[in-house]
Amino acid sequence: MSQQLSFADSIRALRDRRFLTILLFGFCSGFPYVLTGSVLTLWLQETGFSRSTIGFIGAVGTVYAINWMWAPFVDRIKLPVLNRLFGQRRSWILLCQIAIAVLLFAMSLGDPRENLLYVTIIAVAIAAFGATLDIAVDAYRITIFSRDEMDAKMPYAAAMATSGWWAGYGFIGGALALALGGETIGLDWPTVYRYLILIYFFIFVFVIASPEPVIEEADLLVETSKKPGKSSVADWLAEYFVRPFKEFFDRCGYRLAFAVLIFLLVFKLGEAMLGRMSLVFYVEVGFTTDQISFYQKFFGGLVTAAFSIVAAMVNTRFGVIRGLFVAGVAMAAANLLYALIAVVGPSVNLLMLTLVIDNFFVAFSTVAFVSFVSYFTSRTYTGTQYALMVSISNLGRTTLAAGSGALVDFLNGDWAFFFVLTSLMVIPGLCLLLWVGKLMKSYAPESNPQPTS
DSSP, rough: OOOOOOOOHHHTOOOOTTHHHHHHHHHHHHHHHHTTTHHHHHHHHHOOOOOHHHHGGGGGGGGGSGEEEEHHHHHHHTTTTTHHHHHHHHHHHHHHHHHHHHHHHHHHOTTTTTTTHHHHHHHHHHHHHHHHHHHHHHHHHHHTTTTGGHHHHHHHHHOOOOOOOOHHIIHHHHHHHHHHTTTTTOOOHHHHHHHHHHHHHHHHHHHHHSSHHHHHHHHHHHHHHOOSSOHHHHHHHIIIIHHHHHHHHHHHHHHHHHHHHHHHHHHHHHHHHHHHHHHHHHHTTOOOHHIIIIIIIIIHHHHHHHHEEEEEEEHHHHHHHHHHHHHHHHHHHHHHHHHHHHHHOOOOHHHHHHHHHHHHHHHHHHHHHHHHHHTTTTTTTHHHHHHHHHHHHHHIIIIIIGGGGHHHTTTTTHHHHHHHHHHHHHHHHHHHHHHHHHHGOOOOOSSSOOOOO
């Protein structure tokens, strides 16, 4: 059950220095989304590509939906040299950061008008290392706390991860990237990619200076699972791939397990459809790139980060299930404000109101969502199971949402109707959430405290 903490207790809980590391690693996770999302979207739009093409190229994010396939390797394999210097989690985090920095330079050498395939392949590679980075960061966040700290600490860890993610994607990383390519500074997008490489020098320092979890769950598992003699390929596959997923279904039961996985798939589909086309919408409705940088990235991201702490306090008091339900309804209602912008036009005041309301409930739902997934994650197979559940959510957020541009084209550019449809998409997720809450009454394993309904 969730602890009932006062406001003063909540502030004291945030003094834990481990939350700062989680905040910084959240930034590391959010920033790659800017590289293959916002920057690439505006680059393609300025180059003259259609909404449908932009939407489908956004499907490079599908890599995030399949990272569970290599999550066991990140959980188990020790990288030469790096593991000895930085430990299991940080070594993988550092490797991914180095790879992304190199790929940024490769992206800056491309031109979608001359070779769209080259740009797409580099974007897929960035997304692949970003997805691998997410595995290591998520596992780090969970294993840095002991089991008896999970119930009290996890909502705040989720809040700090959310704040950091939005710092990377929104009010620092995203705002900076769009400002560099905006009307005031006016750099071309390849040059923007080169400038963004500089951020990674600071990231390298953060990773190196961060603490490693006291107990390496992955190392312990490897040591305890070693058996004398040679292991067959079947034994290896069973240990690294089959057992993590079997443990999840055995612990939850098949009805609850499938209910959770289907819920993760559909809950944020409407939000993802809106998010994928938001930059295209802003440009078409009349906002400038500088305005998008300041209001959508900086202001909107800052609102989400700030409200993440409030969301953590609410979730610890009232429960994750109830919090997710309220947030789902509120997010659907907030989408209707975008429909109003489509009718009214580029009103800055209306945009700011929309972003405050929308990003507040995005923060609320994200904190509850991360806490929800963390509660169902085994401490033994942390990276693999968390990656599985987040991957399924990403499948809805990236692959299914890739058709958002085609949907707008099918509606002949009727943005208002499009946003109304994204509001209605939350209904299946809310129905599934009620079912999960009902099934949760019989789920209370000793090692994983359950979220209250």
